[in-house]
Amino acid sequence: MENRLRVLRAERNWSQQDLAERLGVSRQSVNAIETGKxxxxxxxxxxxxxxxERSIEDVFVSPSRHTSKAI
Amino acid sequence: MxxxxxxxxxxxxxxxxxxxxxxxxxxxxxxxxxxxxAVTGVxxxxxxxxxxxxxxxxFWAVMRLLVEEPDEFIRLLxxxxxxxxxxxxxxxxxxxxxxxxxxxxAPGNGGFGAAFFxxxxxxxxxxxxxxxxxxxxxxx
Numbered sequence: 001m002e003n004r005l006r007v008l009r010a011e012r013n014w015s016q017q018d019l020a021e022r023l024g025v026s027r028q029s030v031n032a033i034e035t036g037k038x039x040x041x042x043x044x045x046x047x048x049x050x051x052x053e054r055s056i057e058d059v060f061v062s063p064s065r066h067t068s069k070a071i
Numbered sequence: 072m073x074x075x076x077x078x079x080x081x082x083x084x085x086x087x088x089x090x091x092x093x094x095x096x097x098x099x100x101x102x103x104x105x106x107x108x109a110v111t112g113v114x115x116x117x118x119x120x121x122x123x124x125x126x127x128x129x130f131w132a133v134m135r136l137l138v139e140e141p142d143e144f145i146r147l148l149x150x151x152x153x154x155x156x157x158x159x160x161x162x163x164x165x166x167x168x169x170x171x172x173x174x175x176x177a178p179g180n181g182g183f184g185a186a187f188f189x190x191x192x193x194x195x196x197x198x199x200x201x202x203x204x205x206x207x208x209x210x211x
Contacts, residue, residue: 024141025142025143025144026077026142026144026145028144028145028148028206029142029143029144029145031205031206032144032204032205032206033144035205037204037205038144038147038204040143040144041143044143
């Protein structure tokens with residue numbers, strides 16, 4: 001699922017590890033989500049959106065509008 | 072790069088170390104007693120099964136890891152790895168069985184049973200994750 005995670009992270013000057021620690025997940029998880037290889041669960045997607053103080057739609061692009069490459 | 076290791080993985084490693092120690096000890100005792108011919112009857116069955124119990128324990132430890140891992144992406148990698156191992160093991164054992172059915176290989180397994188191939192499959196499963204998702208996940 002396409003997303004704006006890299007942009008939002010860069011705006012705050014956070015590394016993937018920084019974001020992972022704030023979310024309480026692994027750096028591999030952040031990388032997989034950011035590169036569209038893994039679609040997060042709804043609870044994790046909400047946590048990510050809330051951390052950036054955005055709505056889910058502002059962070060993630062609707063899969064029905066874009067072809068997903070996720071596993 | 073920080074290597075991810077959750078409390079669930081740490082528990083798994085501790086359980087694995089204990090179970091493998093029990094396996095080696097029980098196998099050593101069983102081999103020694105059977106070679107001496109000191110055990111017969113019902114105790115012989117119990118002694119023969121003893122090394123299998125820690126191996127079954129390892130299966131339990133892997134399943135507990137799948138339940139206890141809090142990181143959903145790492146958990147998915149573990150599940151994919153386990154499914155790959157199961158498929159690999161079943162495939163090898165099925166081929167082996169047919170080779171034996173047609174007398175193309177010797178009967179028996181020479182000590183390499185289903186558990187051995189499942190654990191080998193876990194290794195291949197990690198490689199499969201690395202190739203398809205870009206990471207093998209945490210230590211497993």
